[in-house]
Amino acid sequence: MSIYILPVLFVALFLYGFFKKINTYDTFVKGAKGAIELTISIFPYIACIMIAVALLRVSGVTEFLAKLLTPVFKFLGIPPELCELVLLRPFTGSGSYALLNDVFTQFGPDSYISRCACVIMGCSETIFYVATVYFSQTKVKKLLYAIPCALLASIFGAIVGCLLCRVM
Numbered sequence: 001m002s003i004y005i006l007p008v009l010f011v012a013l014f015l016y017g018f019f020k021k022i023n024t025y026d027t028f029v030k031g032a033k034g035a036i037e038l039t040i041s042i043f044p045y046i047a048c049i050m051i052a053v054a055l056l057r058v059s060g061v062t063e064f065l066a067k068l069l070t071p072v073f074k075f076l077g078i079p080p081e082l083c084e085l086v087l088l089r090p091f092t093g094s095g096s097y098a099l100l101n102d103v104f105t106q107f108g109p110d111s112y113i114s115r116c117a118c119v120i121m122g123c124s125e126t127i128f129y130v131a132t133v134y135f136s137q138t139k140v141k142k143l144l145y146a147i148p149c150a151l152l153a154s155i156f157g158a159i160v161g162c163l164l165c166r167v168m
Contacts, residue, residue, distance in 0.1 A: 038137065045132045053092040062087055076155075077162050078120075079113050081106075085120055086158050090127040090151060097121070112165060119161030124154040 017024035056062050066083035073083045081103065089096040103117045127150045131143060140146075 042133055042136050045136045046129075049091070049129055049132045053088075053095055056091070057088070057095060076159050077166070078158055079116055079162065081113050082117055082120060082158075082162075085117055086124075086155070089120065089124045090154060092129065093126045096126075115165045116162045119165055120158045123157035123161050125150070127151060127154060 014024055016022075017027070062084050065087055069087070070080045070083050073086065074080050078086060085096055085099045085103070088099060100117050100121055103114055107113045127147065131147060131150075135141070135143060135146075
């Protein structure tokens with residue numbers, strides 16, 4: 001059924017435009033032009049966050065912080081093997097997926113640690129990336145409450161998720 005969703009949506013939008021007497025091609029071109037302008041305007045923000053994440057990983061800061069915070073995460077019920085994943089997830093999606101793949105390779109996909117890693121990936125978001133992209137296009141520049149609340153929700157989700165993986 002899912003293979004029919006896009007064609008049906010395309011035909012429905014075309015028919016809607018036809019009956020409303022909207023020039024669908026010009027509207028599509030206008031939207032594509034806006035998307036290109038948006039991409040160009042947010043590119044510096046995205047490049048900045050990607051460079052910062054690469055520097056954190058290459059410099060060993062994430063590994064150092066993971067080792068430093070291992071007792072805290074262990075106390076909270078998060079397996080120590082997932083500390084780096086929890087720390088890196090708010091910054092990068094692709095880097096955290098690479099760590100997830102490493103967890104699968106090292107512990108197997110059906111292990112407790114792999115299940116916890118999957119739950120952490122599912123209940124968290126690339127907070128700094130999303131904030132960079134969305135807030136760069138709005139008038140909101142004060143992220144004093146948004147970022148800490150999102151980070152707190154992410155760590156709380158990891159704690160509850162690991163607890164549920166342990167129980168189930």
